[in-house]
Amino acid sequence: MGWVKVDQILDLFLPPHCALCGQSIARSPLCQGCLTDLPWLEPHDLPAPAGFDQVWSALAYQYPVDRLIAEAKFGGQLATARALGELLALRMPESTPRPDLVVPVPLHWRRQAERGYNQAEEIARGLCWQLDWRLAAGICQRQRATPAQAQLSAAERRMNLHAAFVARPLRPELHILVIDDVLTTGATAEALAHTLRAAGAGRLALWTVAHALKSPGSSQACGDQAGRLKV
Numbered sequence: 001m002g003w004v005k006v007d008q009i010l011d012l013f014l015p016p017h018c019a020l021c022g023q024s025i026a027r028s029p030l031c032q033g034c035l036t037d038l039p040w041l042e043p044h045d046l047p048a049p050a051g052f053d054q055v056w057s058a059l060a061y062q063y064p065v066d067r068l069i070a071e072a073k074f075g076g077q078l079a080t081a082r083a084l085g086e087l088l089a090l091r092m093p094e095s096t097p098r099p100d101l102v103v104p105v106p107l108h109w110r111r112q113a114e115r116g117y118n119q120a121e122e123i124a125r126g127l128c129w130q131l132d133w134r135l136a137a138g139i140c141q142r143q144r145a146t147p148a149q150a151q152l153s154a155a156e157r158r159m160n161l162h163a164a165f166v167a168r169p170l171r172p173e174l175h176i177l178v179i180d181d182v183l184t185t186g187a188t189a190e191a192l193a194h195t196l197r198a199a200g201a202g203r204l205a206l207w208t209v210a211h212a213l214k215s216p217g218s219s220q221a222c223g224d225q226a227g228r229l230k231v
């Protein structure tokens with residue numbers, strides 16, 4: 001699998017200009033230069049939320065990734081969200097076992113109705129399209145409309161997310177891959193992992209497009225989970 005295939009796919013959705021520098025391009029949302037210059041992460045030394053057997057993020061949450069995610073989230077750019085999912089597929093860790101179900105972190109129905117879509121689901125859709133994996137957006141819901149998290153401390157976020165999710169019963173042999181746009185404090189992911197485990201999930205992995213956590217040694221936004229990354 002190479003750039004040619006993803007370029008062909010993205011060409012179906014996106015205008016032929018680089019989304020970052022505006023340069024005319026034949027295919028892909030980004031020119032090859034901008035794609036290469038993205039802040040790709042090495043998969044070691046990053047804090048990871050508890051409750052997952054594997055955690056992986058492709059990119060650092062900094063310019064221009066923050067801009068692409070904002071477009072995917074608030075700008076109505078479904079094509080950008082799907083393209084980010086395809087980037088995950090291209091850069092995924094080697095020897096990744098095929099998950100049985102790919103589960104986007106759900107939005108509360110009210111927020112999804114306001115936005116018109118769930119960006120995590122669209123990212124997961126791009127990933128699944130590329131890899132022929134099974135998207136299973138319906139197995140869990142966000143049952144409380146949690147307030148915006150951005151202004152809360154990590155402890156307040158955990159309180160805020162208590163019992164936020166509900167999931168259908170799951171067979172314990174299932175390998176579930178959870179998808180989100182950006183890993184910030186990890187509180188949302190930890191709450192969802194707790195719910196999926198309680199529902200019976202077996203192996204749980206978490207992939208996000210971007211990682212906003214500080215590296216070990218700086219102030220931790222993710223509890224004491226530094227160094228827990230298992231890839």
Ligand SMILES: [Zn+2]
Nearest residue numbers: 018021031034
């Ligand atoms: Zn460019």
